[in-house]
Amino acid sequence: MAEPTASTLAVRGARLLALLALAPTIRLAVIRHAVPPGVATRTGCDACGVPIGLARPWPALGPAARCGRCGARVGPPPGTVELAVATAVGALALLGPPVTVLVAMAWWWVWAIPLVFVDVAVHRLPDRLTWPAAAGTWLLLGLAALAGPGPAPWLRATAAGLALALFFAATTLLLGRRGFGLGDAKLALGVGALLGWYGWAAPVAGLLLALLLSGLLGVVLLLARRVGWRSHLPFGPFLVLGTVGALFLS
Template sequence: MTGGLEYALIAVAALWGAAAGALLPRAAHRFAVPAGEEWRSACPRGHPLAGWLGPARCRACRETPYGTDAGTASGAGAGAARSTGAGAGPAYGTGAAVPVTVTALVCAALAAATGTRPELAVWLLLAPAGVLLATVDFRVQRLPDPLTLPFAATALALLGPTALVPEHAGEWTTALLGALALGAGYFVLFLINPAGMGFGDVKLALGAGAVLGWYGWPTVLLGTLAGFLCGALYGGALVVARKAGRKTSIPFGPFLISGAFVGLLIGAYTA
C-alpha cells in the first residue's frame, strides 16, 4: 500500500470513528444503570428520550429552564432557555469528547494495522460497539446483553462473507473456534470465582474470541494475556494509590476489550 493511500485510509477511518463516537453518549447514558435496573428511558430531569444513538442532549430541556418542573414550564421560561444558547438542551452525562476521541484513535490504529484488507470494514463496524461496552462497564460494572451477544453474532456473521473476498488474511473457522474457546475459558473462570468474573464477561469473550481467532490461535492467546495484564496493572495501581483493596471488584470488560484490541492490532499487522 502506497504512503498516500495509507494516510488517506487512516484519515477516513479516523473520521468514521469520530462520527460513530459522536453517536455513543446517549446510548452510554441509557445503558449505564446498575445490574437489575431497567435501561434509562428519560433524561436526568425526567423527559422521555427518543432513540438510542446521538448526543447526550434533551430537546425537551431547552423548553424547560432548570428550577422549573417539566410540566409547568412557561413560554417566558422557554424564551430564557433559548436566550442562553441551550440549543438542543443542556448536556447530560460526560459528553462526546471522550468517545469521539477514543473511537477515532481506535479506528485509525486498526486501519494502520490492517491496511486495505477486507476485514478492515468489519473492525471499523465493531469498534464503536467495543468502545460503548467498555464505557458502560467502566461506569457501572455491567455489560448489557443487547450489546454483548449481538457483538459476537455480528462479528461472526460479517467475517463469514469476508472470508470469501480476495486478499483477506484470516480464517472464519478459526474465528468461530476462537469464540467458543475463549467463551468456554471465561465460563470456567466464572464458575470458579463468580465474584471476580461476571457472566457478562463470558458473553463478551465470545465476540473477543471471534475477532482474535480470525488471525489464528497465537493472536487469541496474545489478546487474552494482554487483557489480563491490563486488568492486573489497573488493579495494582488502585491498590498502590489506596483507592481499592485486594478484594475490591473492578470492571473487567474494558480490559478484555483492550486486550482484544492489542491482539487484533498485532495480529493484523503481522498477517
Template sequence: MTGGLEYALIAVAALWGAAVGALLPRAAHRFAVPAGEEWRSACPQGHPLAGWLGPARCRACRETPYGTGAGTASGTGEGAADDTGAGPAYGAGAAVPVTVTALVCAALAAATGTRPELAVWLLLAPAGVLLATVDFRVQRLPDPLTLPFAATALALLGLTALVPEHAGEWTTALLGALALGAGYFVLFLINPAGMGFGDVKLALGAGAVLGWYGWPTVLLGTLAGFLCGALYGGALVVARKAGRKTSIPFGPFLISGAFTGLLIGAYTA
C-alpha cells in the same frame, strides 16, 4: 499499499470513528445503570428519550430548569442549553468517545490496510468503545450489546471469508469464540465474584475477532487483557483507592487486550 493511499485510508477511518463516536453518549447514558435496573428511558427531568444514538442532550429541557442547582436554557455549565437547540446535556460529553473511537479506528486501518476485514473492525470498534464505557461506569455489560456483538462479528467475518484477499479464517474465528467463551465460563464458575457472566458473553465476540487471525492472536489478546487488568488493579491498590478484594470492571481490559491482539495479528498477517 502506497503511502498516499495508506494515509488516506487512516484519515477516512479516523473520520468514521469520530462521526460514530459522537453518537455514543446517549446510548452510554441509557445503558449505564446498575445491574437489575431497566435501561434509562428518560432524562433526569423525566422527559422521554428519543432513540439510542446521539448526543446526551434533551430538547424538552431547553425551556425548563435542569434539576436542582443546574443551569437553564440561558444558564451556563453542565445542564445549560447550547446554541444548537439541542437542549442541556444530561450525561457525559462526546469529546472522549469521539477521540477514543477515532484513534481506535485509525489504528485498525493502519494495521489492517486495504484487506476486506477492515470494514468489520470499523463496524465493531464503536460497540467495543460503548461496552468499555458502560462497564467502567456501572460494572455492567449489557446483553443487548455483548450477544449481538459476538453474533455480528461471526456473521460479518463469514461474509468477509468469501471476499478475495482476506487474511483470516472464519473457522478459527468460530472456534476462537467458543474457546475463549468456554475459558471465561470456567473462570466464572471458579470465582463468580471476580468474573461476571457479562464477561463470558463478551469473550465470545473477543474470541471471534482474535480467532480470525489464528490461535497465537487469541493467546496474545487474552494475555494482554489479563495483564492490563492486573496492572490497573495493582495501580489502584498502590494508590490506596482499592483493596485486594475490591471489584473492578474487567470488560474494558478484555476489550483492550482484544484490541491489542487484533492490531498485532492484523499487522503481521
C-alpha cells in the same frame, strides 16, 4: 503484499469517516445502558426527565454531554466518547486491514466502545450490546472469508471465540463472584473471533495483555489505597484494550 489501490483507500476512508459520524449514536447507547441492575434502560435526563433520543437536537448527545433543558451532565464526561471513537478510527487506519476485514473490525468497535463506558460506570456488560458485537463480527468475518482467503481463518475465528468465551464462563461457574462475569464471556465471543482470524497466538496474546493491564492497575490502585483487597475491577475495558494490543502485534 500488493499496495492498496486508490479506490480501495477511498472506500477505507469513507467507512472510517462513517464510524466517526456514529459518535452521537454511541454516546446514546452509553447513556441508555449505563444503569444499575434491574433497570431496563435510561429514557430521559436524570435531573429533569426530558426524553433522550436522536430524533431531536439533544445537546447531551454531543461532546458537551449536557441536557438541553436543565444543563445537567448526562452520561460520560464531555468529549470522552468522541475521543474514543477518534482513537478507534486512528487505530483502524494504522492497522490497515483489507476492506472486508475492516468492516468486521469497525462493527466490533461500534459495540466495544459503549461496552467499555458502561462497564466502567456500572460494572455491567449488557446483552443488548455484547450479543450484536459477537454475532455481527462473526458474520462479517464469514463474508470476508468468502471474499478472499476461504473458510480456514473463519473456522479458526469461530473456534477461538467459543474457546475464549468458555474460559470466562468456566471461571464464573467455578469461582462465582471471584471469577469473571458472564458478560465478560459474551464479550469474549466477539473478541476471540476477531483475534482468531489472525491465528491462535492472537487470542492468547489478547487475554494475557488484558490480564497484565488489569493486574497492573489493580496493584497501582491498591498501593494508592483507592481500592481494597476485595474490590472487583471491571474486566471489559481491559479485554478491549488487550484486543487492540494483540491486533497491532498480529
